[in-house]
Amino acid sequence: MKINPAKSFAALFIIASSLAVSCSKNTTNTSGLYVPTNADTTANATLQELQQGRVLYIDHCADCHSLYSPDDYSANQWPQVLSSMAPRAGLSSANTLLVKKYLTKGK
Numbered sequence: 614m615k616i617n618p619a620k621s622f623a624a625l626f627i628i629a630s631s632l633a634v635s636c637s638k639n640t641t642n643t644s645g646l647y648v649p650t651n652a653d654t655t656a657n658a659t660l661q662e663l664q665q666g667r668v669l670y671i672d673h674c675a676d677c678h679s680l681y682s683p684d685d686y687s688a689n690q691w692p693q694v695l696s697s698m699a700p701r702a703g704l705s706s707a708n709t710l711l712v713k714k715y716l717t718k719g720k
Protein backbone atom coordinates (compact mmCIF):
# COMPACT_ATOMS: atom_id res chain seq x y z
CA MET A 614 0.00 0.00 0.00
CA LYS A 615 1.23 3.46 -0.87
CA ILE A 616 0.93 6.06 1.84
CA ASN A 617 -0.32 9.43 0.72
CA PRO A 618 1.72 11.99 2.70
CA ALA A 619 -0.91 14.70 2.36
CA LYS A 620 -3.62 12.40 3.69
CA SER A 621 -1.60 11.13 6.62
CA PHE A 622 -0.65 14.68 7.52
CA ALA A 623 -4.31 15.67 7.45
CA ALA A 624 -5.22 12.73 9.67
CA LEU A 625 -2.49 13.63 12.15
CA PHE A 626 -3.66 17.21 12.18
CA ILE A 627 -7.25 16.17 12.94
CA ILE A 628 -6.13 13.89 15.77
CA ALA A 629 -3.83 16.55 17.23
CA SER A 630 -6.43 19.30 17.11
CA SER A 631 -9.14 17.15 18.69
CA LEU A 632 -6.72 16.27 21.50
CA ALA A 633 -5.97 19.95 22.01
CA VAL A 634 -9.69 20.72 22.23
CA SER A 635 -10.40 17.94 24.73
CA CYS A 636 -7.57 19.17 26.98
CA SER A 637 -8.39 22.85 26.93
CA LYS A 638 -12.18 22.68 26.96
CA ASN A 639 -13.44 23.38 30.44
CA THR A 640 -16.49 21.20 30.90
CA THR A 641 -16.34 21.43 34.67
CA ASN A 642 -19.71 22.10 36.21
CA THR A 643 -19.03 24.62 38.95
CA SER A 644 -22.62 25.52 39.78
CA GLY A 645 -22.61 23.43 42.95
CA LEU A 646 -19.22 24.68 44.09
CA TYR A 647 -19.30 26.79 47.26
CA VAL A 648 -19.44 30.52 46.49
CA PRO A 649 -18.05 32.74 49.25
CA THR A 650 -20.25 35.52 50.61
CA ASN A 651 -19.62 38.39 53.04
CA ALA A 652 -20.55 36.04 55.88
CA ASP A 653 -17.49 33.88 55.07
CA THR A 654 -14.90 36.62 55.49
CA THR A 655 -12.50 36.12 58.39
CA ALA A 656 -9.57 37.95 59.92
CA ASN A 657 -7.41 36.02 57.42
CA ALA A 658 -9.48 36.42 54.26
CA THR A 659 -11.39 39.23 52.60
CA LEU A 660 -14.35 38.46 50.33
CA GLN A 661 -12.22 39.48 47.35
CA GLU A 662 -9.47 37.01 48.31
CA LEU A 663 -12.00 34.19 48.73
CA GLN A 664 -13.52 34.98 45.33
CA GLN A 665 -10.09 35.15 43.65
CA GLY A 666 -9.21 31.84 45.27
CA ARG A 667 -12.34 30.25 43.85
CA VAL A 668 -11.54 31.45 40.32
CA LEU A 669 -7.94 30.23 40.58
CA TYR A 670 -9.12 26.91 41.95
CA ILE A 671 -11.56 26.38 39.05
CA ASP A 672 -8.98 27.50 36.47
CA HIS A 673 -6.03 25.45 37.74
CA CYS A 674 -7.30 22.43 39.63
CA ALA A 675 -9.69 20.78 37.18
CA ASP A 676 -7.19 19.84 34.48
CA CYS A 677 -6.47 16.32 35.75
CA HIS A 678 -9.50 15.40 37.87
CA SER A 679 -12.87 16.85 38.75
CA LEU A 680 -13.02 19.52 41.43
CA TYR A 681 -13.27 18.46 45.05
CA SER A 682 -15.61 20.35 47.34
CA PRO A 683 -13.95 22.49 50.03
CA ASP A 684 -15.88 20.29 52.49
CA ASP A 685 -14.16 17.11 51.25
CA TYR A 686 -11.10 17.91 53.37
CA SER A 687 -10.60 19.74 56.67
CA ALA A 688 -8.80 23.05 57.07
CA ASN A 689 -5.85 21.04 58.42
CA GLN A 690 -5.78 18.69 55.43
CA TRP A 691 -5.99 21.23 52.59
CA PRO A 692 -2.50 22.69 53.11
CA GLN A 693 -1.06 19.16 52.80
CA VAL A 694 -3.05 18.52 49.63
CA LEU A 695 -1.92 21.86 48.21
CA SER A 696 1.73 21.21 48.93
CA SER A 697 1.60 18.34 46.44
CA MET A 698 -1.02 19.74 44.03
CA ALA A 699 -0.07 23.42 43.70
CA PRO A 700 3.24 22.62 41.92
CA ARG A 701 1.41 20.29 39.54
CA ALA A 702 -1.08 23.09 38.82
CA GLY A 703 1.74 25.58 38.27
CA LEU A 704 0.38 27.98 40.90
CA SER A 705 2.64 30.69 42.32
CA SER A 706 2.93 30.81 46.10
CA ALA A 707 0.75 33.95 46.23
CA ASN A 708 -1.97 32.23 44.20
CA THR A 709 -1.63 29.02 46.23
CA LEU A 710 -2.35 31.08 49.33
CA LEU A 711 -5.54 32.45 47.75
CA VAL A 712 -6.67 28.94 46.76
CA LYS A 713 -5.89 27.77 50.31
CA LYS A 714 -8.01 30.60 51.75
CA TYR A 715 -10.90 29.59 49.51
CA LEU A 716 -10.65 25.85 50.25
CA THR A 717 -10.31 26.33 54.01
CA LYS A 718 -13.01 29.04 54.03
CA GLY A 719 -10.69 31.71 55.31
CA LYS A 720 -8.69 29.71 57.83
Ligand code: HEC
Pocket residue numbers: 670673674675676677678681686694695697698699701702704712
Ligand atom coordinates in the same frame (compact mmCIF):
# COMPACT_ATOMS: atom_id res chain seq x y z
C1 HEC B 1 -1.18 17.67 36.66
C2 HEC B 1 -2.41 17.03 37.12
C3 HEC B 1 -3.05 17.59 38.39
C4 HEC B 1 -3.37 18.89 38.69
C5 HEC B 1 -3.16 20.14 37.85
C6 HEC B 1 -4.00 18.85 40.00
N1 HEC B 1 -4.09 17.57 40.47
FE1 HEC B 1 -4.96 16.96 42.20
N2 HEC B 1 -4.47 15.03 41.78
C7 HEC B 1 -3.76 14.60 40.66
C8 HEC B 1 -3.54 13.17 40.77
C9 HEC B 1 -2.82 12.32 39.74
C10 HEC B 1 -4.13 12.75 41.98
C11 HEC B 1 -4.16 11.32 42.56
C12 HEC B 1 -3.33 11.23 43.82
C13 HEC B 1 -1.86 11.57 43.63
O1 HEC B 1 -1.26 11.23 42.59
O2 HEC B 1 -1.28 12.22 44.53
C14 HEC B 1 -4.72 13.94 42.58
C15 HEC B 1 -5.42 13.96 43.76
C16 HEC B 1 -5.99 15.07 44.35
C17 HEC B 1 -6.75 15.07 45.59
C18 HEC B 1 -7.05 13.85 46.41
C19 HEC B 1 -5.88 13.70 47.38
C20 HEC B 1 -5.88 12.41 48.12
O3 HEC B 1 -5.09 12.33 49.09
O4 HEC B 1 -6.60 11.47 47.73
C21 HEC B 1 -7.11 16.35 45.84
C22 HEC B 1 -7.94 16.85 47.01
C23 HEC B 1 -6.56 17.17 44.78
N3 HEC B 1 -5.90 16.38 43.88
C24 HEC B 1 -6.67 18.54 44.73
C25 HEC B 1 -6.07 19.33 43.76
C26 HEC B 1 -6.03 20.78 43.80
C27 HEC B 1 -6.58 21.64 44.92
C28 HEC B 1 -5.40 21.18 42.67
C29 HEC B 1 -5.05 22.61 42.25
C30 HEC B 1 -4.11 23.31 43.11
C31 HEC B 1 -5.05 19.99 41.90
N4 HEC B 1 -5.47 18.89 42.60
C32 HEC B 1 -4.44 20.00 40.67
C33 HEC B 1 -3.37 15.39 39.61
C34 HEC B 1 -3.50 16.76 39.52
